[in-house]
Amino acid sequence: MLDAERRWGMRRVRRATGGLHMLLLLFFAFVFLAPLWIMWVSSLKADEFQLLTEMGTWRIFVPSHPSLQNYFDVFRRMPFQRFFLNSTIIVTSIVAAGSVVNSMAGYALARMRWLGRGLVLSLIVSLIIIPFEGVAIPLLLIVNRLGWLDSYRVQIIPFIAHPFSIYLFYQFFIGIPKDFDEAALVDGASRLRIYWNIILPLSKPVLATVAILQFLEYWGAFLWPLMVTRGFEYRPLTVGMQTFFGQWPREWGDIMAFATMMTIPTLVLFLAFQRWFIQSVASAGVKG
Amino acid sequence: MARRSKARTVTDDTVTAWLFMAPALILLLLFLILPFFMAFGLAFTNQRLIPGPIPTRFVGLRNFQRLLDDATFHHALRNNFVFALVVVPLQSGLALFLALLVNTRRRFITFFRASYFVPTVTTMVVVAIIWGFLLAEQGPINAILRVISFGHLGPYKWIDDPHLALPAIIMLSIWQGVGFQMVIYLAGLQGIPPDLYEAASIDGAGMWQKFRYITFPSLRNTHIFVLVTTTILAFKLFTQVEVLTQGGPLDATQTIVRLMYVIGFRELKVGYAAAITVVFVLIVLLISLIQRRVLVEEREVA
Numbered sequence: 391m392l393d394a395e396r397r398w399g400m401r402r403v404r405r406a407t408g409g410l411h412m413l414l415l416l417f418f419a420f421v422f423l424a425p426l427w428i429m430w431v432s433s434l435k436a437d438e439f440q441l442l443t444e445m446g447t448w449r450i451f452v453p454s455h456p457s458l459q460n461y462f463d464v465f466r467r468m469p470f471q472r473f474f475l476n477s478t479i480i481v482t483s484i485v486a487a488g489s490v491v492n493s494m495a496g497y498a499l500a501r502m503r504w505l506g507r508g509l510v511l512s513l514i515v516s517l518i519i520i521p522f523e524g525v526a527i528p529l530l531l532i533v534n535r536l537g538w539l540d541s542y543r544v545q546i547i548p549f550i551a552h553p554f555s556i557y558l559f560y561q562f563f564i565g566i567p568k569d570f571d572e573a574a575l576v577d578g579a580s581r582l583r584i585y586w587n588i589i590l591p592l593s594k595p596v597l598a599t600v601a602i603l604q605f606l607e608y609w610g611a612f613l614w615p616l617m618v619t620r621g622f623e624y625r626p627l628t629v630g631m632q633t634f635f636g637q638w639p640r641e642w643g644d645i646m647a648f649a650t651m652m653t654i655p656t657l658v659l660f661l662a663f664q665r666w667f668i669q670s671v672a673s674a675g676v677k678g
Numbered sequence: 679m680a681r682r683s684k685a686r687t688v689t690d691d692t693v694t695a696w697l698f699m700a701p702a703l704i705l706l707l708l709f710l711i712l713p714f715f716m717a718f719g720l721a722f723t724n725q726r727l728i729p730g731p732i733p734t735r736f737v738g739l740r741n742f743q744r745l746l747d748d749a750t751f752h753h754a755l756r757n758n759f760v761f762a763l764v765v766v767p768l769q770s771g772l773a774l775f776l777a778l779l780v781n782t783r784r785r786f787i788t789f790f791r792a793s794y795f796v797p798t799v800t801t802m803v804v805v806a807i808i809w810g811f812l813l814a815e816q817g818p819i820n821a822i823l824r825v826i827s828f829g830h831l832g833p834y835k836w837i838d839d840p841h842l843a844l845p846a847i848i849m850l851s852i853w854q855g856v857g858f859q860m861v862i863y864l865a866g867l868q869g870i871p872p873d874l875y876e877a878a879s880i881d882g883a884g885m886w887q888k889f890r891y892i893t894f895p896s897l898r899n900t901h902i903f904v905l906v907t908t909t910i911l912a913f914k915l916f917t918q919v920e921v922l923t924q925g926g927p928l929d930a931t932q933t934i935v936r937l938m939y940v941i942g943f944r945e946l947k948v949g950y951a952a953a954i955t956v957v958f959v960l961i962v963l964l965i966s967l968i969q970r971r972v973l974v975e976e977r978e979v980a
Binding site: 414491517521628646656657672 | 691692694695696698699701702703705706708709710711712713714716717720725727728776779780782784788789790791792793794795796797798799800801802803804807808809810811812814816817818820821853857858861862864865910914916917920921935938939942943948951952955958959962963966
C-alpha cells in the first residue's frame, strides 16, 4: 500500500517535471521563432499605418489583411533580383572553387609523403587563428592597387583558400585507409586520378560540412562588400538590405518583405539539409 | 629494382604534393599572409588609401600614441570588453542550458533543436533589422515590459538611448548566436559515456549531483572552445552595430572593428587603421594562445 502510494507520487513528480520541461521547450521555441514570424507577418501588411498601430499589440502576430503589395514595392524601389544574383554568384563561386582548392591541399597534407609537409601543415594550422578583420584594411589596399574594386572577383578570389577548411579536409582524409591509394598507385593511377576518382567520392560528409560553413559565412558577409562595392552592380543582398533600411522615410512593411525574401533561401536550405547543418557546426566545434 | 621505383615515387610525390598545395598556398600568401604582415608595417606609416599630396613615410609610434589619446578608441575598447564580459557567460550558460533541455529523446525534439538553431542560419543584417523593429518605441518589447510591470517600465528608446543601445545589441547578439554554441554543447553532451550516469544512479546521485560531478567536468574541452570562440566573436562585433546604431549614440556602441572600418575606409587613413588592426590582432592572438595553453595543460594532466 505504502509502496504503491510512493510509486504514484513518483509518477506525479515525473509528470510534473515532464510538463515543466515541455513548457520550457515551448517558451524557447517562441523566443527563437517569434521574431521571424513577426518579420513574415509584417511583410504582408501593406498598410504601413496599420502595421505601426498593431506592432505593440498581439495583432503583431496576425496577418490581418494579407497582401503582396510590399513585395512589389521592394522590386519597384530596389534591384532586389540583382542583389540576389550577386550573392548567389559570389557564394557559389567561393564554395565551388574552395571545395577543389582546399581539398587538394588537404589531400597532399594527409596522404602524401613529401619534403616540407610538416612545415606547411603547421603553417596552415597557425593561419586558422587569423581573423578576417585582422587583414581587412591591408587587403583593401592590395585590391585597390590591383584595380579590383567593384567586381565579383574581389569578393570571391581572396576567400577561396581557407585554412580551417583545409584542416577539416586533412582530418577527414587521414581517416581513410592507406590501402585505397596504394592499390591504385600499384595499378599505375596518377595522384590526380586517385584524388578525383577515389578520395573525393568518399568525402561527401566533409564536402557538405565545408560547403555549409562557407555558405553561412559568405551569404552573411557584410564588412568586406561594404568596403569594396560602390554601385548596385556587384553588391550582395546584405549591403543592399542595409541601404534599403537606411532610406527615409522608413517603410517597415517593405523592409520586412526584403528581409523575408533574403531569409527564405537560407531557411529552405536549412530545412532541407537540417541534419547536415547541425552536424557541420558540431564537427567545427569538435575539431576546432 | 623495387627499391629504385620506391625512391622514385617518393621524389615524384614531393613535386606532385607541392603542385596540389600550390593553388591554396599562393592564394593564402597573397590574401592572408601578406596583408597580415602588412598591417604591422603600415601601422608605423601615414599611408592613405588613395595617394594624397602628403608622401607616405615612416612615422614611428605616432599612430599608437594617437590611439592612447583617442577618446573614441577608448570607448570602442571599453564597449568590446563590456560586450565580451556580459555576452560570454550569458550566451555560454544559456547555450548549455538549451543543450541540456534538448538532449532527450522525446517527441518533436528535433523540431525544438532546429527552431533554436534557426536564428544562427539567419543573416546578421536581417537579425539586426528585425530587432530594430522589435525594439521600436511602440514595438512589442516595450509593450511586453509595460504589461509585466503594470505600466511602470518604459517605453524605452532602446537604440537611441546611450544607456540601452549596448544592452540592445547584446540581446540580439545572444539571440542570434546561442544556437551555434548549443549545438556544440549538444555534441559534447552526447560524447559523455552513459555508464557514468548509470553508475551514479546506482550510488543514489540526484539530477543536480549528476550535473555537478559528471556533466559539467566532462565538458571541459567544450567549455574552453565555446568560451574562446565567443570571446573572439565579441571582439569582432561589427555588423549589428553598423546596421542599427552606426556606433552611436555618443559612441555607446562603438567597437574596435567599426572604428577600424570608419578610419581606414571612410577617412582613408590606412596607417592609423592598421594600428587599430594591430591592437585587435594582438587581443585575438592572446585569447587563442591562452586557449592553447589551457588545452595543453589539460592534456598533461590527463
